[in-house]
Amino acid sequence: MVKAVLLDRLWARMNERGDFPMLSQSLRTTVAAMTNDDYDFTALVKVVLSDFALTQKVLRLANSAMYLAFGGNITTVTRALMVLGMDAVGHLVVGLKIVDHFHHSAPRRIDAKLELNRTMLSGCIARKLTERGDLRAGEEAVVCTLMRQVGKLLVVFYLEPEWDQIRRECERGTAEDDACIDVLGVSFTEIGQDAATRWRLPTAIREGMGEYDPADSEPRQVQWLRAITNYSTEVARVLTTASFTDEAREEHIDELARHYGRALNTEPETLVQMSLALAREEADDGVMREIVELRANADAIARESLDPEARIAAGVQDLRALPPGSPLATALTLATETVLAGLGFARTIVFVRRGANMFEAQRGFGPQVEGNLDQLSFSAAFQPDVFHLAIANSVGIFIENARDPKMLARLPAWYRARLDDARAFVLLPVAHAGEPPVALLYGDWLLSQEPRRISQKEMSALNELAHELARFFAASPVKA
Template sequence: MLKAALLDRLWGRMNERGDFPMLQQSLRTTMAAMSNDDLDFSGLVQIVLSDFALTQKVLRLANSAMYMAFGGNITTVSRALMVLGMDAVGHLVVGLKIVDHFHHSAPRRIDAKLELNRTMLSGCVARKLTERGDLREGEEAVVCTLMRQIGKLLVVFYLDAEWDQIRRQVDTGMGENEACESVLGVTFEEIGLEAATRWRLPALIRVGMTEFDPLQNDEPRQVQWLRAITNYSTEVANVLTQPHLPESQRDVRIAELAQRYSRTLNSDPDVLVDMSLTLAEEETRDGVMREIFELRANADAIARESLDPESCIRAGVGELQALPSDSGLAPALAMASETVLAGLQFERTVVFVRHGSGIFKASMGFGAKIDAALPKLSFATAFEPDVFHLAIANSVGIFIENARDPKMHARLPQWYRRAFDGVHSFVLLPVVLENKSTVALLYGDWAHHDVPRRISQREMAALNELARELGRFFAYAPVSELETL
């Protein structure tokens, strides 16, 4: 029950970004078309034709060397369906929609782009492994392989703050799955399975995307084969993209994987090794691997920039400025909150929104254990001699360098001390409209540090600019949206 509740909250957080529900609906529609025998292809054809880019990709793949023997010169989606089969094209569409969604959602962060490319490479491995077999089963295996990575992709793309915490734990030697469970309370695989369920993907895909156990022989061979394809493709992609791995060690690891999976894949280990390394060479010349190398070539510069708080905050301001004023308040607040969290590497952030009842309520937040704290965070607009009321009366932000100082501690309200014990430093950023009314308050803190942290004047200026930019989204937000925050 606790995991189910947590997954519901994660989905709520991802839905705030606006584009995620569109992916869910698109995949559900595609799966519905595949499972409806009465559509006579027309439903799936319409899904493909409604997206010009998707149409071109389906036709390009249908005419690729891999599928040439099945159809020759295929110029229409209907012909592709007739020749390749509804299941094959349907699974192809699902895979393309997943990849395209994350391409279009790709943030500026290099780690997100690298994770997406690693996922795409695993899909290339799966397609290469299955190119001489049944088309339907081959595309089904590609979808399983992509879905095995989906939990991690959703965290990287939609839960920036939590992903940063996971990476910090991984840097200390913890495994990725263990770190994910430590931070989120669920594993990447559990998040991926939840996505597969909510997108109404078939049961075979849901079991095919899970962990492979070569000793488990009490399940249908098709299930074990799918798991082997999925896990082998994922592990090969991980080895091929591991930075600074000598070529000799890479070849040894690929050979070990081939030995482990060859029996279930019904392939000679040497054939698997040759296929994997040949694909790596092809992709390095002109494909996903090349892009990964190019991204890594610039990784140091990007990492240095990401460590500069002012640059991070101003980049967030630029992203907010690019959003139309009527694009929705929740996405803008989430973007601003994540910018503050990542830019200053805070422990957590909270957005307080003023409601018509004269109360500032915490509407969203990011960071460790924030979901449990949010319902307890609110304060009335009526004046009290504390720093929160000082902040909402200000037009610029307030930085409290040492919240543990006895004089400052006396200015902290009781509700705050109960919720956030142990904070060393924090910032309060008022969001003020042109009529001078404060409609929101952004909070971010550093906790459990022996030495108080500082915010420079230039960083504070960037934070104030971020808060000012948020004001226009409140000006356009309907009252009904404000009340739901």
């Protein structure tokens, strides 16, 4: 009871900082998305797309050498989720959000930066240890490793006076966790485990954060996670302790490798070589590749991006690659994201025909879309507006200036009420040959964005995407 009161008080203190509640909510949203229906990726896709760096990290992983067998050239998060799996991407997102939060919140104090660097390095080691195995388990191990140190990071970043007291006790020879208990009444580990519970992280993560003891009777997977978490944390500490000589550092790592080698199913010599290779990389003053990826060099990745026509064509291929009987929801999410990413739209929405008379928004990404889907609909009965022009067409139409007075007169009232900040937009009818459309794809650029046009080749690619999407309505005409 006393411990619970202490933890509640600590969280209240941390919540006083405006950025901390945002991290908590972001992690809860990600975890909730991970537990969503395996066939409906929309929730997790939205989480990833909300952060450009996150999106590029996921796409880079999906296109890595490990997944060339899946065809490579994966350009949408939806397709990446299908290749990597919900668990792997979900854990990857959790890990990145934790690291990025502390990275962007980092105070100028050297000790805070050192603790964050140790945490990132431990995550790098965990990923190196698991890179040849199952990706889902590997990303889970990385999150366990990061979370093992989150308790300490929370104190360093949010409870600075108490952290200074803890440091002074440590300088007098007290162990860190003991000093934390003396000052706060709970240990770093307990704070981290409480964070995992409050953020609703999976049970496997919370169990994997614990101390490794070869004599424990815990399930094998739990023991394996604890071994990776503990080994990675200890090696990061050894590699970043300035007072160690090279000889002392090697001796410590050799001891750790012999202690954990069997649990990690890796020869101690191999563990030592890997760990020392990381040490040499740091000694050469180079930034480790994994840490660079954690911070997501968005500019460099953006330069490598495909041109719009190619990105849309890749989305068409992804639709064609979906196995027979794939849920309509998956196809809708993939197509909607392809339109968004292909042309850099601010928003995309797919309207699906319900019965004979209504088109209702079923999927969407971007501002003013989330939470408003149930208010975006229109009757199929003819009206003299641009949406009815689109559903009477066999190909897409592009409205270059939605603010032109003549065009404003052709925009329906429901559109002006909800999406009145559009500069330009495209409407793509989704229909089988010779039949009324079963859906309508919408994408727009906002007034805040630079004006641009859609080329004839880009429009042809968009029409091909809409045509490919139509076949998924044959087996499920109204279910989304």
